[in-house]
Amino acid sequence: MRVLIALGGNAMTSEDGRARPRDQVAAVTAAMEPVADLVAAGYDVVLTHGNGPQVGNLLVKNQLAASVVPPVPLDWCGAQTQGTIGFIVVNALERALAARGVRRRVAAVVTRTLVDAADPGFARPTKPIGRYLPREEAAPLIDHGETWEDRGPRGWRRVVASPEPLEVLDAPAAAALLAAGFVVVANGGGGVPVVRAPDGSIRGVEAVIDKDLGAALLGRALGAEALIIATDVDGAVLGFGTPHERAVGTVDVATLRGYAAEGHFASGSMGPKVEAACRFVEQGGRRAVITTLTRIAEAVRADMDGAGTTVLPADITREVAGHA
Secondary structure, rough: OOEEEEEEHHHHHOOOOOOOOHHHHHHHHHHHHHHHHHHHHEEEEEEEEEEEHHHHHHHHHHHOOOOOOOOOOOOHHHHHHHHHHHHHHHHHHHHHHHHHOOOOOEEOOOOOOEEEOOOOOHOOOEEEEEEEEEEHHHHHHHHOOOOOOEEEHHOEEEEOOOOOOOOOOOHHHHHHHHHHEEOOOOHHHHHHHEEEEOOOEEOOOOOOOOOHHHHHHHHHHHHOOOEEEOOOOOOOOOOOOOOEEEEOOOEEHHHHHHHHHOOOOOOOOHHHHHHHHHHHHOOOEEEEEEEEEHHHHHHOOOOOOOOOOOEEEEEHHHHHHOOO
């Protein structure tokens, strides 16, 4: 069984959110323990990951040095963090596998994701990233072509496009590595956003792709049967923050989409995870699970009802209900 595991930002930082190098190494080392258990059990594993804190660190460096050296473009930030996090994950997983007596190679692929140059997000960027800054500190970055907005008393903040991911261009490379027996790390941060020019050439763009939507796209491209979205909560809930709050357990796609249409899932947090889970199952995946990092193995091994929120095709959900 091939499973794609999407590790959230909590898997890459300390519990208090710090993203110092030692924090990231320690967090990734812990995250690879359940992954190594799955590989040792015979599962064909693909990993992807968030990169928000790491890109945030690079943006701070851009801001501090903007008057001295040109800021690194956002697509470069994505590529750099894919390489760095991939390096850390490969080392940690290889150590965990060796401790279990498992001889499997691990490889990380710097991965590009195609978006449409005419995506409406480019005309009006809305995705906030990085720190708030006073107007005078944001000015050099604006002079370098970045888009910043006045956010009132908190200061100015950069906004970028978050276009729809269309195709993981380097999925064939990941597939070749899987066929050669590698555990693969790919499409970190949703992939480096790129567009195709009329002459067929590819160039990077200043944008951020949602990591979970990118994971769903990669999972189907690689023929994964299950998508596990590891985050810092047990799963999706209805009526969040109200006296009527309740967890969403096993659910079919249509029902979950209905909950989303009712406004139960915030656009900046659970919303993209729910959308990614639905897309993955609608496009042929066997199931998608939103769960905590510590319950990854449980979520993968469950035949139907897994840990957290388990999203199934409607016909399978009806079959489960009929045998209940």
